[in-house]
Amino acid sequence: MDSSSQQAEALYEAVNQLIRVHQFRDRESICHHNVSVAQCYALETLVKHGPLRLQALADEMYLDKSTTSRMVDSLLRKQYVLKVLDPNDKRAVQLSLTPEGEALYATIRGELVAEEASLIEGLPPEVVEGALTLLNKLTIAARERLGN
Numbered sequence: 001m002d003s004s005s006q007q008a009e010a011l012y013e014a015v016n017q018l019i020r021v022h023q024f025r026d027r028e029s030i031c032h033h034n035v036s037v038a039q040c041y042a043l044e045t046l047v048k049h050g051p052l053r054l055q056a057l058a059d060e061m062y063l064d065k066s067t068t069s070r071m072v073d074s075l076l077r078k079q080y081v082l083k084v085l086d087p088n089d090k091r092a093v094q095l096s097l098t099p100e101g102e103a104l105y106a107t108i109r110g111e112l113v114a115e116e117a118s119l120i121e122g123l124p125p126e127v128v129e130g131a132l133t134l135l136n137k138l139t140i141a142a143r144e145r146l147g148n
Helices: 003-024 027-031 037-049 054-061 065-077 099-120 125-145
Strands: 081-086 089-097
Touching (some): 037 081
16 A cells, blocks of 8 residues: 555544544533534524525535424424525525524534634644644535535
8 A cells, every 4th residue: 555545544544533523522412402413513504604495404414305304393393493584585485593593503612612622722833723724625625526
């Protein structure tokens, strides 16, 4: 195996392990906020993009429409999301955050950012910057491969 193949293998393992730890670390802590990890991602998507139709939310989250619909139904029942008329098409609705949904997301994000701050505490700034550059480039490349 050549050097670039070994690096690719090592990168795969490192990213895979980081994603697993990162994705599953919050199962218990986010649940005490009454939302799942996926529901939290939906709140985040609506914060970042504003009101979206269901299909647009599903596309942004890389989920199918039926899965997204079930997740949104739960957020509607919890009153974190509401349906509003689409200003471009009065026959359609968009999903928007309620003030409670915005506040919940702000709380969750604050906790997660504080956790990230503790993880990088003590690391040299150039190491953190290099990691951020690499992660951003990998994200861009992955989105391009998916056609986004």
